Amino acid sequence: MFEQYDLTRKVSDEDYKQILPDLAERFGRLQREARDLDLPVIIVADGWNLSGISTMLHQFVLALDPRLYTYHAASAPNREEEERPFLWRFWLRTPTAGRMAIFDRSWYSRMVAEQVRPEDGGAPERSLHEIVRFERHLTDAGAVVVKLFLHISRDEQARRIERIKKQPAAAFLIDGHEDVRLEHYDLYLPIFEEVIAKTDTPNAPWTVIEAHDRNFTVVRGMSAVVHALEHAIRERRTTVVPRYPAPLQPPSEKRLRLPDPSKHSLSKDEYQEALKRYGERITELQYSLYRERLPLIVVYEGWDAAGKGGAIMRLTRRLNPRICQVEPVGPPNEDESRHHYLWRFWRDLPKKGHVAVFDRSWYGRVLVERVEGLSSPAEVGRAYGEINEFEEAVVDWGAVLVKFWLHIDREEQLRRFIDREEDRERQWKITPEDWRNRSRWDIYAALVAEMLERTDTKAAPWTVISSNDKRYARVEGLQTIVERVERALR
Amino acid sequence: MFEQYDLTRKVSDEDYKQILPDLAERFGRLQREARDLDLPVIIVADGWNLSGISTMLHQFVLALDPRLYTYHAASAPNREEEERPFLWRFWLRTPTAGRMAIFDRSWYSRMVAEQVRPEDGGAPERSLHEIVRFERHLTDAGAVVVKLFLHISRDEQARRIERIKKQPAAAFLIDGHEDVRLEHYDLYLPIFEEVIAKTDTPNAPWTVIEAHDRNFTVVRGMSAVVHALEHAIRERRTTVVPRYPAPLQPPSEKRLRLPDPSKHSLSKDEYQEALKRYGERITELQYSLYRERLPLIVVYEGWDAAGKGGAIMRLTRRLNPRICQVEPVGPPNEDESRHHYLWRFWRDLPKKGHVAVFDRSWYGRVLVERVEGLSSPAEVGRAYGEINEFEEAVVDWGAVLVKFWLHIDREEQLRRFIDREEDRERQWKITPEDWRNRSRWDIYAALVAEMLERTDTKAAPWTVISSNDKRYARVEGLQTIVERVERALR
Numbered sequence: 001m002f003e004q005y006d007l008t009r010k011v012s013d014e015d016y017k018q019i020l021p022d023l024a025e026r027f028g029r030l031q032r033e034a035r036d037l038d039l040p041v042i043i044v045a046d047g048w049n050l051s052g053i054s055t056m057l058h059q060f061v062l063a064l065d066p067r068l069y070t071y072h073a074a075s076a077p078n079r080e081e082e083e084r085p086f087l088w089r090f091w092l093r094t095p096t097a098g099r100m101a102i103f104d105r106s107w108y109s110r111m112v113a114e115q116v117r118p119e120d121g122g123a124p125e126r127s128l129h130e131i132v133r134f135e136r137h138l139t140d141a142g143a144v145v146v147k148l149f150l151h152i153s154r155d156e157q158a159r160r161i162e163r164i165k166k167q168p169a170a171a172f173l174i175d176g177h178e179d180v181r182l183e184h185y186d187l188y189l190p191i192f193e194e195v196i197a198k199t200d201t202p203n204a205p206w207t208v209i210e211a212h213d214r215n216f217t218v219v220r221g222m223s224a225v226v227h228a229l230e231h232a233i234r235e236r237r238t239t240v241v242p243r244y245p246a247p248l249q250p251p252s253e254k255r256l257r258l259p260d261p262s263k264h265s266l267s268k269d270e271y272q273e274a275l276k277r278y279g280e281r282i283t284e285l286q287y288s289l290y291r292e293r294l295p296l297i298v299v300y301e302g303w304d305a306a307g308k309g310g311a312i313m314r315l316t317r318r319l320n321p322r323i324c325q326v327e328p329v330g331p332p333n334e335d336e337s338r339h340h341y342l343w344r345f346w347r348d349l350p351k352k353g354h355v356a357v358f359d360r361s362w363y364g365r366v367l368v369e370r371v372e373g374l375s376s377p378a379e380v381g382r383a384y385g386e387i388n389e390f391e392e393a394v395v396d397w398g399a400v401l402v403k404f405w406l407h408i409d410r411e412e413q414l415r416r417f418i419d420r421e422e423d424r425e426r427q428w429k430i431t432p433e434d435w436r437n438r439s440r441w442d443i444y445a446a447l448v449a450e451m452l453e454r455t456d457t458k459a460a461p462w463t464v465i466s467s468n469d470k471r472y473a474r475v476e477g478l479q480t481i482v483e484r485v486e487r488a489l490r
Numbered sequence: 491m492f493e494q495y496d497l498t499r500k501v502s503d504e505d506y507k508q509i510l511p512d513l514a515e516r517f518g519r520l521q522r523e524a525r526d527l528d529l530p531v532i533i534v535a536d537g538w539n540l541s542g543i544s545t546m547l548h549q550f551v552l553a554l555d556p557r558l559y560t561y562h563a564a565s566a567p568n569r570e571e572e573e574r575p576f577l578w579r580f581w582l583r584t585p586t587a588g589r590m591a592i593f594d595r596s597w598y599s600r601m602v603a604e605q606v607r608p609e610d611g612g613a614p615e616r617s618l619h620e621i622v623r624f625e626r627h628l629t630d631a632g633a634v635v636v637k638l639f640l641h642i643s644r645d646e647q648a649r650r651i652e653r654i655k656k657q658p659a660a661a662f663l664i665d666g667h668e669d670v671r672l673e674h675y676d677l678y679l680p681i682f683e684e685v686i687a688k689t690d691t692p693n694a695p696w697t698v699i700e701a702h703d704r705n706f707t708v709v710r711g712m713s714a715v716v717h718a719l720e721h722a723i724r725e726r727r728t729t730v731v732p733r734y735p736a737p738l739q740p741p742s743e744k745r746l747r748l749p750d751p752s753k754h755s756l757s758k759d760e761y762q763e764a765l766k767r768y769g770e771r772i773t774e775l776q777y778s779l780y781r782e783r784l785p786l787i788v789v790y791e792g793w794d795a796a797g798k799g800g801a802i803m804r805l806t807r808r809l810n811p812r813i814c815q816v817e818p819v820g821p822p823n824e825d826e827s828r829h830h831y832l833w834r835f836w837r838d839l840p841k842k843g844h845v846a847v848f849d850r851s852w853y854g855r856v857l858v859e860r861v862e863g864l865s866s867p868a869e870v871g872r873a874y875g876e877i878n879e880f881e882e883a884v885v886d887w888g889a890v891l892v893k894f895w896l897h898i899d900r901e902e903q904l905r906r907f908i909d910r911e912e913d914r915e916r917q918w919k920i921t922p923e924d925w926r927n928r929s930r931w932d933i934y935a936a937l938v939a940e941m942l943e944r945t946d947t948k949a950a951p952w953t954v955i956s957s958n959d960k961r962y963a964r965v966e967g968l969q970t971i972v973e974r975v976e977r978a979l980r
Contacts, residue, residue, distance in 0.1 A: 025915070032918065058811050062803065066816035066849070073812045079568040104812060313552065321548050322563045322594060326556035334824040359556070425515070428522065 001193045005208060007153055011215035023222050024063035030229040031064050031100060037236050038097040038338075040143040043225055044106045047150030049181045050160040050174075051211045056150070057104055059218045060225070069100035074110050083351035085397040086111065086127065087134050091346040094138060096338035107131055108147075108195060118187035126396065128198045133389050135204040140382055141340050144232040145204040146225050149196060150211035154185040245373030246380035248443055258449075258464055261407045264476075265469035275314065275471075278478035282318045285485045286355065290323060293352040294488060295399040298481060299361045302406025303444075304434045305416040306467045307474070311406065312357055314474045315481065319355055329360040341365055342390055349394065362387055366451050371443055384454040391460035400488045401460045402481055405452060406467040410441055491683045495698060497643055501705035513712050514553035520719040521554050521590060527726050528587040528828075530633040533715055534596040537640030539671045540650040540664075541701045546640070547594055549708045550715070559590035564600050573841035575887040576601065576617065577624050581836040584628060586828035597621055598637075598685060608677035616886065618688045623879050625694040630872055631830050634722040635694040636715050639686060640701035644675040735863030736870035738933055748939075748954055751897045754966075755959035765804065765961075768968035772808045775975045776845065780813060783842040784978060785889040788971060789851045792896025793934075794924045795906040796957045797964070801896065802847055804964045805971065809845055819850040831855055832880055839884065852877055856941050861933055874944040881950035890978045891950045892971055895942060896957040900931055 011019070034041050043060070045053045061071065072093050081089040087107060095101040111131065116123050135145050152160075161178045200206045207224040211217045266274070289296055298315065300308040316324055327348045331337075336344045342362060350356035365383045369375045375383070395401050408416075417438070420430040437444065456462045463480050467473035501509070524531050533550070535543045551561065562583050571579040577597060585591040601617050625635050642650075651668045690696045697714040701707040756764065779786055788805065790798040806814055817838045821827075826834045832852060840846035855873045859865045865873070885891050898906075907928070910920040927934065946952045953970050957963035 054810060054812050058807075061811050062807050066802070066806070067818035067820075071811050071815065078570055312556070316556070317548075317552050320544060321551050321561050322544050325561065328557035330557075425519075 001197060002151055002189060002208070005151055005210045007151070007156070007210045007212045009210045009216050009220075010213040011219050013215065016215040016219065019219055020059070020222075023219065023226060024059070026226050027060070027063040027222055027229075028065065030226060030233065031068055033233050034100070034144070034229060035068055035098040037233060038142075039232060039236065040095045040097055040138070041100040041229065042095065042138065042143055042145045043100065043102045044108070044145070044147040045102070045104055045150070045221070046106050046108045046148070047209075047211065048152050048157060048185075049178060050157055050164065051150035051152045052214060052217050053150055054104055055214060056148075056211075056217050056221045057102060060102065060222060063222070064100070068098070069102055070095065071102045071104065074103060074105040074107075076110075077114070080351075083354075084349055085393060086114070087130060087393070088346060088349060090134070091343060094143070094340060094343060096335065097142075098338075106147075107134070108149075108199070112188070112191060112195065116191055118184045118191070121187075121190065123191060123195050123198075128195065130393055130396075131199055132201060133393070135199075135201065137342065137386055137389070138340060139203040140386075141379075142236075143340075144228060146228045147199075147204060147206045148221050148224060149192070149206055149208045150217060150221075151208050152211050154182065156212055157182055157185060244376070246370055246375050246377040248371065248447075258405075258407050258452075259466050261409050261412065261466040262468040264466045264472045266471040266475060268471070271471035271475060274475040275478070278475065278482050279314065279318045281482050282315065282478060282485075285482065285489070286319050286323065288489050289355070289400075289485065290353040292489060293398075295350045295352050295397075296355045296481075296485060297350065297358070297394065297399050297401045298355070299358045299363070299401070299403040300406065301360060301363050301367075301404065302465075302467065303408050303413055304437055305413050305420070305430075306406035306408045307470050308359055308406055309429075310470060311404075311474050311477045312359055314478060316357060323351075323353065324355040324357065325350060326357045326359060329358060329362075329364060342386065345390070349399075352398070362390065363451060363455075367444065367447055368437075370447060371437075371440060384451075387455055388457050388460075391455075391457065395459040400484055402484050403460060403462050404477055404480070405448070405462055405464045406473060407464050408467045410438075412468045413438060413441075491687060492641055492679060492698070495641055495700045497641070497646070497700045497702045499700045499706050499710075500703040501709050503705065506705040506709065509709055510549070510712075513709065513716060514549070516716050517550070517553040517712055517719075518555065520716060520723065521558055523723050524590070524634070524719060525558055525588040527723060528632075529722060529726065530585040530587055530628070531590040531719065532585065532628065532633055532635045533590065533592045534598070534635070534637040535592070535594055535640070535711070536596050536598045536638070537699075537701065538642050538647060538675075539668060540647055540654065541640035541642045542704060542707050543640055544594055545704060546638075546701075546707050546711045547592060550592065550712060553712070554590070558588070559592055560585065561592045561594065564593060564595040564597075566600075567604070570841075573844075574839055575883060576604070577620060577883070578836060578839060581624070581833060584633070584830060584833060586825065587632075588828075596637075597624070598639075598689070602678070602681060602685065606681055608674045608681070611677075611680065613681060613685050613688075618685065620883055620886075621689055622691060623883070625689075625691065627832065627876055627879070628830060629693040630876075631869075632726075633830075634718060636718045637689075637694060637696045638711050638714060639682070639696055639698045640707060640711075641698050642701050644672065646702050647672055647675060734866070736860055736865050736867040738861065738937075748895075748897050748942075749956050751899050751902065751956040752958040754956045754962045756961040756965060758961070761961035761965060764965040765968070768965065768972050769804065769808045771972050772805065772968060772975075775972065775979070776809050776813065778979050779845070779890075779975065780843040782979060783888075785840045785842050785887075786845045786971075786975060787840065787848070787884065787889050787891045788845070789848045789853070789891070789893040790896065791850060791853050791857075791894065792955075792957065793898050793903055794927055795903050795910070795920075796896035796898045797960050798849055798896055799919075800960060801894075801964050801967045802849055804968060806847060813841075813843065814845040814847065815840060816847045816849060819848060819852075819854060832876065835880070839889075842888070852880065853941060853945075857934065857937055858927075860937060861927075861930060874941075877945055878947050878950075881945075881947065885949040890974055892974050893950060893952050894967055894970070895938070895952055895954045896963060897954050898957045900928075902958045903928060903931075 045057055047053055057071070061069065070093070077089060090107045093101055108131070111127050112123060115127055139145055161182060164174055196206050196208065209217055209220045209224070300312055302308050312326060316326060332341070332344060345362045348356060365375065365387070366380065370380055391401060417430055417434065420426045452462050452464065465473050465476045535547055537543055547561070551559065560583070567579060580597045583591055598621070601621065602613060605617055606613050629635055651672060654664055686696050686698065699707055699710045699714070790802055792798050802816060806816060822831070822834060835852045838846060855865065855877070856870065860870055881891060907920055907924065910916045942952050942954065955963050955966045
């Protein structure tokens with residue numbers, strides 16, 4: 001692939017002085033238009049060592065309003081980042097609506113640096129796969145992703161190393177490993193070719209730039225970004241995006257094939273014996289998880305008043321608070337709502353060996369957000385696939401992922417609502433919203449059935465728990481966690 | 491000090507079962523009340539190695555609503571944190587209004603671990619000083635800070651080490667350095683005594699807990715927090731806090747003793763020669779700053795249309811974008827406004843050896859926020875002192891801090907507003923708000939004079955730049971930065 005590029009391409013200084021100011025002005029204007037349209041913009045600049053990435057980006061940022069972009073220089077992961085999936089640190093750096101993120105090197109060269117040895121001759125399929133999904137999640141939600149690869153030949157790289165070694169002031173641009181990288185140039189060439197070929201998607205295409213001439217590099221790079229932005233802005237302005245809420249009746253009438261939640265119960269003695277047994281086992285297992293550096297993620301979904309809080313407490317009281325976090329999930333705040341909806345869940349992933357308990361979760365996307373009419377048909381259409389891919393990424397990373405649906409019937413919910421309202425200490429637990437949700441029980445029931453069907457994957461199966469009897473539900477939850485963790489540790 | 495504590499204190503299991511449920515319920519209720527009152531709550535639990543901090547905190551969190559607290563286990567700084575002032579990572583973890591932050595070990599044991607060698611026999615005065623200021627900034631703004639120190643004797647620590655070594659499952663609680671720490675117990679004893687004595691302030695007092703008995707530790711610790719919360723909530727409910735805006739006329743009529751901004755100018759040739767000279771010098775100096783790991787912080791304040799943007803661009807075009815960040819400061823977003831107002835500026839401090847340029851800054855607190863009536867008299871009264879202390883902390887850390895006031899006169903501002911409105915490409919730069927601010931020129935002028943007088947400190951002096959002539963202003967700015975950096979590097 002690389003051989004097809006003509007590395008002798010140049011822009012003369014006179015032409016550069018002619019072209020650049022106009023290009024820079026367009027770039028600046030497009031940035032403001034993207035802001036006005038709430039487009040998140042991601043510029044990836046990657047390439048060979050010393051190919052002039054920051055020289056080019058320097059010209060980019062001079063054209064831009066510094067209030068609207070963030071500059072990220074990718075580097076080796078820090079301690080927090082090492083404890084999370086590879087893409088975590090890049091997910092966290094994705095821009096909010098209307099902002100621009102500039103990546104001076106990116107998940108591409110970091111993936112190659114961290115996961116590929118040159119003698120492998122290729123990049124791990126799984127990583128390429130996850131990168132493609134990552135970018136698709138972003139562009140599907142409206143982000144513009146522009147990827148530039150700065151290409152120079154081995155000889156040119158060698159020349160630049162010699163030149164830069166003679167400039168002591170610029171020493172901070174080099175790290176002393178330049179010669180090693182030069183030595184590996186030929187080994188990495190096919191790897192980069194493969195990576196670019198496999199991640200050159202219609203929604204996030206690559207532009208390979210012949211980067212021997214500085215003027216040409218700047219002009220070519222900025223043009224690529226300007227054209228991508230012009231295209232995206234035109235699309236956005238001319239495409240009619242249906243903003244009406246997704247219809248509430250799921251495509252086909254699904255039957256709520258759930259167990260009768262009143263069928264199971266435990267006596268007080270059975271309950272206390274089992275609670276103690278599984279509780280103590282969980283205390284032991286947390287140490288094994290910690291030692292093996294396996295993260296545990298437990299998702300509690302269920303009807304209002306199904307007993308999520310009580311079940312969570314029976315779990316967390318057995319765990320050391322240093323390694324256990326509870327993430328209560330409500331409506332996104334201002335910042336979260338300007339990110340991809342999965343952003344905050346990526347952010348809240350636990351460290352390796354730690355436990356994260358989600359009190360409600362990303363499934364709000366296909367439940368409450370849908371009932372409230374906050375999601376468009378396209379968003380709902382994508383959500384199941386995105387959620388499955390998110391969970392698959394988390395499980396591939398090594399997490400034990402347990403998902404509960406706490407199931408009660410309508411009568412039991414009514415009993416609990418009334419109980420709570422009559423108990424002064426627990427009144428705060430029940431709100432008008434709970435009553436409102438209750439009045440939409442049938443709508444929710446259909447959505448729950450669809451959700452359970454479409455997201456019950458091999459990687460992340462659902463466990464539906466009959467919860468009319470709280471004792472049974474709590475024990476069943478703990479037992480499931482114990483079994484899943486034991487299986488993972490085997 | 492420690493010898494005065496009776497380490498034999500105990501709570502029997504029966505008493506514990508009697509007392510704890512009620513205490514825990516009060517704790518939970520107070521947490522919700524603190525949320526309703528928008529109180530930020532900080533619980534610091536520190537103490538000797540193996541003194542039972544997380545065992546106690548485990549009982550705390552079981553009493554709490556997990557939606558309203560965040561648990562922070564303090565540890566050695568990561569790479570990002572090492573690049574910032576010591577307190578940076580703790581500032582970042584301060585809770586928003588209505589939330590609770592629980593610190594499982596804190597800035598206290600980290601300060602001792604990172605800055606004190608046992609043979610020093612004491613902690614650095616400066617660090618104690620900064621910790622006291624940090625806590626005062628938080629409590630002055632309404633935070634509740636409760637500090638618990640769990641005290642055990644050397645013999646008890648030795649017993650616990652033996653016991654825990656026999657529990658292989660709990661191995662993750664120890665790190666292998668227990669015996670070394672035990673050896674140093676007697677050396678650290680006077681250090682902790684000194685630290686506690688010097689940071690036991692009325693606004694953030696210490697409670698030392700005799701921690702030999704687990705039941706006693708939990709009950710005593712939770713009682714201390716419950717009482718502190720009850721007290722703070724009562725205070726908040728019964729104290730009439732004047733919420734009217736601070737009066738706009740500063741206490742005494744200050745005269746705007748500023749240079750006539752029309753006095754200085756440069757010819758085009760002088761300008762271009764000087765711009766090039768200082769610009770190139772700055773490019774060189776950035777490498778020296780990087781090598782010496784000195785951060786550079788440049789603050790641009792000034793009248794609307796005084797030329798901040800143009801001046802900033804003349805600076806940043808000379809800097810490598812990898813080590814330079816521009817922070818445009820507007821109104822705080824939702825999250826920022828629920829933190830201490832200095833929180834976002836702590837967050838945005840540059841790394842060592844990097845450059846941060848603030849396009850407007852924390853001085854908004856005493857300018858725009860005051861004019862808009864957003865600050866109470868007490869807040870304005872504290873602001874100057876807090877800003878001076880913030881800047882002193884930053885300079886003590888090693889930063890070169892340069893503060894500019896770009897000064898133009900009223901007529902020049904009018905000329906520029908009109909110019910901008912007539913230039914299609916720059917119309918977006920001028921907003922109705924600019925005109926509104928202009929109509930309050932005299933009010934601003936008095937506030938600017940007061941600000942320049944009260945925050946022109948030895949650590950962080952102001953440089954007022956005559957800016958009617960843009961050329962002069964830009965060169966003057968660059969020259970000042972060059973001189974200040976050269977002095978710092980000497």
